[in-house]
Amino acid sequence: MTPEELAILEKRGYNQDLLPKPFEKRDMGWKNYFTLWMGSVHNIPNYTAVGGFLFLGLSPLNVMVALIISSIVVAAFMTINGKAGSKYGIPFALHLRSTYGDVGAKLPGFLRGCVAAIAWFGLQNFTGSLALLILIGKIWPQFLTIGGDTTLLGISIPGLIAFTIFWAINVLIGFGGGKILNRFTAVLSPLIYIVFGGMAIWAFRVSGDISEILTYDTVGATQNVPIIFGYLMVINSVLAVWAAPGASVSDFTQNAKSTRDQVIGQTASLVVGYIIFAIFSVVILIGGSIHYGIQEWNVLNIIERWDNTPAIIITMSVFLLTTVSTNATGNIIPAAYQLTALFPKKINYQKGVLIASMISFLIMPWKLMENSDSIFIFLNTIGAVLGPVAGVMIASFYFVKKQEINLNDLYMDTSNKNTKNIYKGINQSAYIATIVGLILSLSGQFIPALKAISDISWLVGFGSAFTIYLLLPKKSSK
Template identity: 35%
Template sequence: MSIEKIKQPAAGLTNKDLLPLEQEQRTWKAVNFASIWMGCIHNIPTYATVGGLIAIGLSPWQVLAIIITASLILFGALALNGHAGAKYGLPFPVIIRASYGVYGANIPALLRGFVAIMWLGIQTFAGSTALHILLLNVWPGWGSLGGDWNVLGLHASGLLSFVFFWAIHLLVLNHGMESIKKFEVWAGPLVYLVFGGMVWWAVDIAGGLGPIYSQPGKFHSFAETFWPFAAGVTGIIGIWATLILNIPDFTRFAKTQKEQIKGQFYGLPGTFALFAFASITVTSGSQVAFGEPIWDVVDILTRFDNPYVIALSVITLCIATISVNVAANIVSPAYDLANVWPKYINFRRGSYLTAVLALFTIPWKLMESATSVYAFLGLIGGMLGPVAGVMMADYFIIRKRQLFIDELYSETGRYTYYKGYNYRAFLATFLGALISLIGMYVPVLAGLYDISWFVGVLISFLSYITLMRLHPPYPAAVPVPYAVNVDK
């Protein structure tokens, strides 16, 4: 496939970064995809989530089973939704033009981008608190820098830590996706050093793995365990539901379809199981050491006396935070913003704009009421599961994995629908979001919310297929002279 074959793309629908990649540009192998997930999974919020599952009464073995189940489902969803990216070399906001329309695609893309920018700010602030601890150990007077001066409640030392940590992200983005690829290759494995050391500490302090993994949970029968187990699986998937959408932004660089599938398999189930083992072991070890299970890995680090241990751990955690931020919270908004204003924004400009917008989220104020922030982001994120359902229904069932590349960049082709919008996709998304989230407000339907991602994907998947068949769009019947049919 050659980008020159695209005939007269509309100026408002394309730029260099939105065009399909040439084969020689697709250089990512399995190790690159595996390293992306190694870097993404090993982060502070995921650690807290795993620890939280133990806190609600699940046994270590039950939590491990939840992680393995969720990671296998995640792998399936990512491999499926990443298929079009690897086959056609297209990014996420271009692929969803096939289902939502050439202009309608901007709405779910911007929604995905908004969630990512919010999380970028929150994750950057979380990482900067770890950096702040390191600086306090190196220079005890760091905390009193600037006296009482503050910006919206954040003191000078905290603000400088935040801005410095934020600026490191810009260095990683210096050479676009190629620099991200190189960074993730070594950043992901490096995180194992810290968590490996913490596991050794936890096993030592607890007197072995036996006391940790012999702890019983409070749920014993199948009936008692099913809903907490299902909710735990949904919660883990929910953390990565956004990346399920924009995984084509990465798989478009895959050398072959097999490389992205193998890489995601190596990087997800196995890596996630190891991370869960580490999180469970450290959380339980902290209970033995400090008398209570500590979910926050940064809080655990503050309780160590050895400055070298703290320094190594903090540096590695900062690298892990940058790794997940770049992959999950910068790449997608960069493409999403470029899709809306392709004439003015390319991938690099979109990356920098994303980083700047994250500053204006004022994350330290958001974190003052973290519960409401997470609930708000969870509500928006709950709407993105149905988008994944629509994408997969359109690509695998309606299109049979065949996309007409020319028309993804045309204002008059089959993906234009009505004035650039496909009402069927939006109606299916709305139905999926409504039914999956209604349990938040209707107690009798709370069970649906506990498994909201599954409900949202299934409802939107079936609704979209039904609507497309009951009222098929007219342009779909018009023959088109050129279509790419490449399956690797």
């Protein structure tokens, strides 16, 4: 858009954070996207998930292959849903409006950008603070005894200090936005592969032989699901991890110099990242388990067993940095943008970061962690919602709108109540498809005969919502 056209949209009440990014202000090439997600792959929950995949009864080699296939599916999802952002320079909030309408976009936007992002931002901060606590304890053992048995707000004094420090670091990265994140990931990515590469070499050496790793028999693998369904479960789990950033990927692709840049960069980032992760994670977890003679799927516990303190400090530090990267890309940045979209005249991006961060602290995520069942129910529910949302978004942009969005109509003057266009109000067909997709994806939780659906709920929700939306009648512009 021309500067004059952007000025008109700004006069309608849209701040700079919501306006379409003109090409001259887009600074992310394929190399930036290549480093963007690679740090997000190597995090503590992902390593733990690999242990869960082995418990499905899949062989280590099958787990590796399933992860690589999953990366291709996720890359396709991210690049396809990211095209609206790279083509028009619009953030997620406006991409969502183009699908659900200006009123209809508020609920799915609130669920993704506020509820899911803010709550998960807090939980990720707490998870990272546990690693930070181990790290500080190795350097300064007396720190762990501060306050004795005293607790404040339901957490120990050392735990609260570690959480506050790690929370503050994440907030500062969030304030920097995409530009700081680009520099951060550019430095972090090489460190990740140096450190985790070293861990993989260590695990390979202490395990005895690669054949010992590839033929490892997981004790307690009770499911023994069919291989094909096991692959679908792995793909679904990986997609669920990327459900939130995948839905709001326009917040990042709006900065792309071209659609080609984001497609090449994101695809290379995810596929290369997951190929390396698939090998490293299986080798590290199984190699460590063989070496210590105990089946261990928590990578932090393996690291803590080392007798080399400098190696522990370096590795834990890199894990902490990957958590910061994941938290920024998947949580605080989308939350800030969504708050900006909900209150465009009162909140800008910086204020959005501050508000989201404060809420994430006040909900006391360590209290949520006391009941793991409630956390998983919460996250599974949010994931089940976002699968259908993504399905409707892609169906709308590619098959209904034929990849064409009228920006003048999309950035409507909301003060003019007589304005009539396709983006105004609520897109009822989109809501119907989303709700039906949600019900189907959650049906396995309530109907025993459909229990298998729970294991592939994201795929079911996405596919059903996508199909139903295309079959329903649509609003037409007048």
